[in-house]
Amino acid sequence: MSDGVEIVGLSKNYGAFVALNDVNMSIRNGEFITLLGPSGSGKTTLLQMLAGLTAPSGGDILIGGKSVVALPIEKREIGLVFQSYALFPHMTVAGNVGYPLKMRGVARPEIARRVNEVLELVELTNFAKRRPAELSGGQQQRTAIARALVFEPSVMLLDEPLSALDRRLREHMKFELRRLHDMIGTTTIFVTHDQDEALALSDRIAVLDGGKLQQFGTADEIYRQPKTRFIAEFMGETNIIDATVRRGDTGLIAEDDGGRQIVIGQPDGINEGMKVALGIRAEQISLKRSNLAVDGWTGTIKNKFFLGNSYRYIVDCAPHSIVAQVSAPHADEQIATGDLVALTWDPASLQLLPA
Ligand SMILES: Nc1ncnc2c1ncn2[C@@H]1O[C@H](COP(=O)(O)OP(=O)(O)OP(=O)(O)O)[C@@H](O)[C@H]1O
Ligand SMILES: [Mg+2]
Structure with missing residues (x-):
């Protein structure tokens, strides 16, 4: 049949x-x-x-x-x-x-x-x-x-x-x-x-x-x-960051125009000097309130939306505007517009895309 x-x-x-x-x-x-x-x-x-x-x-x-x-x-x-x-x-x-x-x-x-x-x-x-x-x-x-x-x-x-x-x-x-x-x-x-x-x-x-x-x-x-x-952008909410691959102490890192770095390890076919695009899904990002602007991925909460089962934050990480979506039971309710936050994610969830 x-x-x-x-x-x-x-x-x-x-x-x-x-x-x-x-x-x-x-x-x-x-x-x-x-x-x-x-x-x-x-x-x-x-x-x-x-x-x-x-x-x-x-x-x-x-x-x-x-x-x-x-x-x-x-x-x-x-x-x-x-x-x-x-x-x-x-x-x-x-x-x-x-x-x-x-x-x-x-x-x-x-x-x-x-x-x-x-x-x-x-x-x-x-x-x-x-x-x-x-x-x-x-x-x-x-x-x-x-x-x-x-x-x-x-x-x-x-x-x-x-x-x-x-x-x-x-x-x-x-x-x-x-x-x-x-x-x-x-x-x-x-x-x-x-x-x-x-x-x-x-x-x-x-x-x-x-x-x-x-x-x-x-x-x-x-x-x-x-x-x-x-495809990364079409399938749900993904932050795309253009970067250049450099050699770091523990493996390869991707560095954006502003000098912010993301550790990418040693993926196949990726070499120093290559241009890449990094995809970070909104729901893979964790936010933590931080009272000092340390190196790395910190930013200021520009907007916060309550979506019922989750919160959606727009974080100003100049020059990037990063979207983070945190499920309501795991969200820090105290995080508010204007707060300085540190952004983290599981490196395994990073998507390495052609530039
Ligand atoms: N009879 C036709 N003559 C000329 N162009 C056509 C004809 N039928 C479809 N096209 C074109 O072919 C392309 C694909 O059309 P198609 O209908 O397959 O799209 P779709 O993916 O189903 O889009 P949608 O989600 O809007 O339904 C479109 O650019 C459309 O304008
Ligand atoms: Mg159709």
């Missing part, structure tokens, strides 16, 4: 404009993959080529080991859910969900059986007779998912299916989606520009920018070891 997907050198040009540039991805049977990237990065373009809605300019797509680029959409056995659920307004929930089976000429009793089964899965059994206008956003979305699942596709494609929902429902539905996936095990490719969604849901994340695949890895890899500055 579920199949792996092989994307080989896939490209799409619109005239001289390159919307997707030589993308290679090997997706395992049953994996939950997220395509993550800013607006215009080529996410929908890639999904549409997988679905058969857009023809590639170059490259190949294999599903279950067979090339599908010559196959029309209805022969690809792909379930599709779009941002706007595109439900038929005049049909009931059951009618909408059964539609793909009707199109495939499945007999009525069999349609009824499978519709019931899939409605149970998305917990909409009691809503079968309602029309889309009589449903909440989340229920409409589950109807669209049920319709995509009912013919047991070998691959599920979801293009920002949660973007029309309010924040609370989005939170709920994102875990629902993962739960459904874990129950059915269909290979799933999910599109979002929300990094929290990507991190929470995916077995692996593919980061796209400007039509290029920037990095393809587990949530942990993408978050902890971003390959580029773009």
